[in-house]
Amino acid sequence: MSFSDSEEEPPLLLEHEDVALDVDTTNDETAPSTRVPLTIICGFLGAGKSTLLKRILTERHGYRIAVIMNEFGGTADIEAKTINVSSTEDPTAENTEEFLELANGCLCCSIKDSGVAAIEKLMQRKGAFDYILLETTGLADPGPIAAKFWKNEEYATGLVDIVLDGVICVVDAVFGQSQMQEDHATGDLHIGESLRQIGGSDVILLNKVDLVDSQQLEETESVIRQINPAAPIHKTIKGQIDLKHIIGIAAFRNPPITSESTPPTHVHSEDCDHSHVPKLNHYELRGISSLQVTCGLLSQERLNKLDEWLRNALWEDRVVGVSSEVKIMRCKGAFTSEEGIHRVLQGVRNMYEISQLEATESIGIPDTGKIVLIGKGLNEDVRKSLESVVT
């Protein structure tokens, strides 16, 4: 699980005609001149959404794709910085907080809202894109987000008309099954996020298949099929997939069929005439919160202590000086050692890795480090405990 892609096969070049980007421009004279398709990428925390997007951003596919990251816990800048490509406008990539323009014409930006304002601003500043990919937070229910974009005239700005193409769900082959089971077992009216994400998607990417055996893979696939029998399932390693399977699929071109049994691609909106599960704040409902700690240059001693702290927290659910239980579901970080070596922390549940970035990969990583934890029981005591290790 390294940010270095050197061990991977070179990305496949895609033929233009392979990717059906021919969104309907029709003969309607009132139609805006450009229709930009949008695909929503969802999937539970750490499933591999950013890895998939990083691949798309750095491949030579010939399209101008705008990738919008919408992260929970303020980790989007870590994602953007670790995309590991320098900006064509600003090779030192110092000014990449807002967006990062890549050599292949793609653009990456991070935002906190659901994307509309940022997309409009981007279009005004950078012209229209061939395609927009919107990454949702790992805990997001894609339904309401999809409903915002689906055939919504509000977002026809006159210059561009954003049309929803489809919803893609990235499922973690290692933790996906247990996540779905946990979400099934909640027992109340609330439907767990992983079920909403899988149920509301048009295509499923079963990712990290390199980390599981065939039996676990089959079982996970079977659970996914029970939740969403309609969506094709593609097995992937680090999001390696031919783009034609995920973009330009026009899943929303035809109106969804309305029936008693709501089809998986149905987008709930205020106009629906059937009952919905209550609208609940999915973070609070699951008791999930995020915690962020910044740090300066870290000595080797502090790095060792941080490693020990993480091992205790992720493997034992214990944090030094905190009596209550802690459950860290996701951790990310970027920090620099006293010798000036940049390191990136990536963790999903009890698996984590601190990798060292090569000098060329470090462009844009500031000396001020940042560690973000997402999970349960992340109170002030946990923050103090982590701060005592890194500051």
Ligand SMILES: Nc1nc2c(ncn2[C@@H]2O[C@H](COP(=O)(O)OP(=O)(O)OP(=O)(O)O)[C@@H](O)[C@H]2O)c(=O)[nH]1
């Ligand atoms: N072995 C292996 N590791 C993977 C694969 N896909 C992603 N990873 C690693 O899993 C970790 C999480 O991947 P991300 O792409 O950041 O996951 P994410 O879904 O964007 O995470 P959130 O935005 O926090 O929800 C990273 O360390 C990746 O390198 C895969 O197919 N195989």
